[in-house]
Structures are given as C-alpha cells and as structure tokens.
Amino acid sequence: MSLPTIAIIGGTGNLGSAIGWRLARAGYAITLGSRLAENAQTKATALGHGMTGASNAEAAAAGEIVIVAVPFSAQTATYAEIKPHVAGKIVVDTTVPLVPPKVMRVQLPPEGSAAALAAAALGDGVRMTSAFHNVAAHKLAQDIAIDCDILVFGDEKDARAEVVALADAIGLRGVHAGALVNSAAAEAMTSLLIFINKTYQVDGAGIAITGKLVPIS
Amino acid sequence: MSLPTIAIIGGTGNLGSAIGWRLARAGYAITLGSRLAENAQTKATALGHGMTGASNAEAAAAGEIVIVAVPFSAQTATYAEIKPHVAGKIVVDTTVPLVPPKVMRVQLPPEGSAAALAAAALGDGVRMTSAFHNVAAHKLAQDIAIDCDILVFGDEKDARAEVVALADAIGLRGVHAGALVNSAAAEAMTSLLIFINKTYQVDGAGIAITGKLVPIS
DSSP states (O other): OOOOOEEEETTTSHHHHHHHHHHHHTTOOEEEEESSHHHHHHHHHHHOTTOEEEEHHHHHHHOSEEEEOOOGGGHHHHHHHHGGGOTTSEEEEOOOOOOTTOTTSOOOOTTSOHHHHHHHHHOSSSEEEEOOOSSOHHHHTSSSOOOOEEEEEESOHHHHHHHHHHHHHTTSEEEEOOSGGGHHHHHHHHHHHHHHHHHTTOSSOEEEEESOOOOOO | OOOOOEEEETTTSHHHHHHHHHHHHTTOOEEEEESSHHHHHHHHHHHOTTOEEEEHHHHHHHOSEEEEOOOGGGHHHHHHHHGGGOTTSEEEEOOOOOOTTOTTSOOOOTTSOHHHHHHHHHOSSSEEEEOOOSSOHHHHTSSSOOOOEEEEEESOHHHHHHHHHHHHHTTSEEEEOOSGGGHHHHHHHHHHHHHHHHHTTOSSOEEEEESOOOOOO
C-alpha cells in the first residue's frame, strides 16, 4: 500500500517543518504550505528529501492528509483558507491554545479546546483529528531519539489510526486517546510542560503513558 | 523536623485509603475521615500502622495537611463540611471531574477544573493545592513500585513543595506543575487514561514527564 501524501499547513513554522522533515525522511511525499508559496518553496528546498512548497490552499488541495501547524492566533484564518480543499480528508489539528504572555498557565478556550474550534471551523464532512501537542519542535527538528508519546484524538477510530501511524513513522509512539473532545487534556498539558521546562531546567519535557500497552489491531 | 500530621477526607474510599496507608508506612500520623466516624475507624484499624479514624470534620480539624479524596459528585458537600476546620492549612484536592456514564470523555466543569471549585468553596485563607489525579488507586493500595508522576498544582510554591514531598514519600515522583488553574490538565488526563486502559488493556496506565528534570531546592 502506498503512503498517503501529506500537506503541512504552516509548514515553515518550527513544528510544521520538523514534522514534514521527519515524514519526508520516512518516505512520505510532503507539501509544505505557507501563506506565501515562495516561503514554503524556500523551506522545502532547504529541508530536501523531495519536499515541495505551495500556498496553504494549494498544499491543502494536494494532501490526502492535512496537518495544520499554526499558532493559536492564526488558527481561525488558516482554517478559513483551507476549508474549500479538505472535504473528506483527515485533518490533523496541532494547535495549542497558548495565550501570551502567560503561556505557562492553562487557558483553554470557552469551546473546550482548539480542536473543537477547528472542527467547528471546518464543519461536517471532514475526518477531524488532533495530535502532536506535547512534543518539542526543536527536538523533532534534530535526528535524535525523542522520549515522548503522541496522544491522538478523534471521533473516528480509523482516522485516529492513520495519525497514530504517522507518529510511529517518525520515531515516536502514537497512542489512541479517545474522542476529539479529549484533546483538551493534551492541549492543556503543553502549558505545564513549558512550566516544567523552566522550573526544572529541562530541554523539552514531554509526556509518556506508563503501563504496559497491548498493541491494538 | 517532625512530619506534618495528615488528614484524609474520604479516607475510606479507594484513593484516600491507599494514600493514607502509604503515608502511614512512610511514618506520617494519619487520620482517616469519613461521613461516619465509625466507618473511618474500622478502615483505620484494618489498615494498621497507627492510623486513626474520625468524622470528616474531626479529621480535618486534626490534620496539618488535609487531603480530600472524594468523588466529584460529593465534592461540594464535603468542602462545606470541612471548611470551618482548614483555615491556614494546606488542602490537597484530588478530585477528578468524571461525569458518569461517559468517564472516558473529558468533561471539565465550566469553572475550569475541580480544583477551582474547591478553591471557590473554601475561599481565601487556605493554602490550596491539587494532586494525585493520575495514579491508579488499586496500584497505590499494593506494596509495589508504580511508574507514575504526581503533578502538583497550587499558586503558592511552598505549599506545592510540601505536597511534592508527600508524593515522594510514598514512592512516586512529585512534580511542580504550576498554578492551580493548571490542574485542569491533570484532571482531564484521567479520562484519557481510562480510555487507554480500556483500549490497550492496561492495568492502570499513568503518566510520566519525560526529559531530564534538575531537582529544585
């Protein structure tokens, strides 16, 4: 079975470019998206591994799975930009609702989570998931082992499984973590990790689920 | 320095009795509280290690640190019961806002967290913290090693540090995780852990913070 093609919206950012780079090295065809296609093309060329660059809308149209990696403040505008191009596709929201300057405080939106906002922005007909909230982007961007689980949320098990496979493919452990509403837990956890990084001088704390997990089919 | 005396409100429940038992074995003087003093006395006698039992109000009055381990549905009534007896004390809320029957879904209260509800119930003049959300009670009740970090929340660092010390004393790792508002992350995580237990056949999944944490003074 051939690998799905992947679009990374916000693909010039720290998280998006690192996920794209790791997926490209794992053999996936990657289109990085950015507000300006030229910036995405420059980034794609710099990172290599056959990646291409395009506008966010073009990238969304090209990808079979669409990963959205933009700051919380850009989330609404970004989803408006890609909405016409993602019908029927798996969309992976990675947004963490950090509200500067108090990024070490949990500040979930009234809607419950950034994932809920993403789902509302796209409406029905999209296979909405969320993931990649807790991994440090600067670690992902290096060719190193990372001890961090990727909690994957979504109301549809098969869509979650495809995102779990992406996490596994880039050397992390994807873990099914339930319905999209549960994304709040991982999104909130990021503020704690920033606090812990500062308090305990950690270079990119992450989280791991402990206990013996029996792989699911 | 002598160890603080500890009250466990809801001390006949699975989580409360297990925390009490582990703390008693670590040398702390423990008073288990329950709605009915007699039930608490019976439990204390059964668990041994010099524990005593009392009504929740009496236990709260006796403890220098007051740990509250009751179901979400009993939280409001319990705090009303102990409020007259906890002024100036460290109170450790362990409440997880699970709303049956959908306990695998994150359902945080409109106030943001159970810890926020506890703080509102007690008002000013209490050193409010929260912790022990993610550890499996049935594991705590056994004399076994447990791989689970205890995230400790509170607006006052010194109060948090005393709760971190309690977690360390019972063989877990206490971790400062920031302001009380951040409790939402650990409370929400419990629903995920229940989902993961079911999905991956885990006997009590927990969480661990990854990365190298430098101990703080």
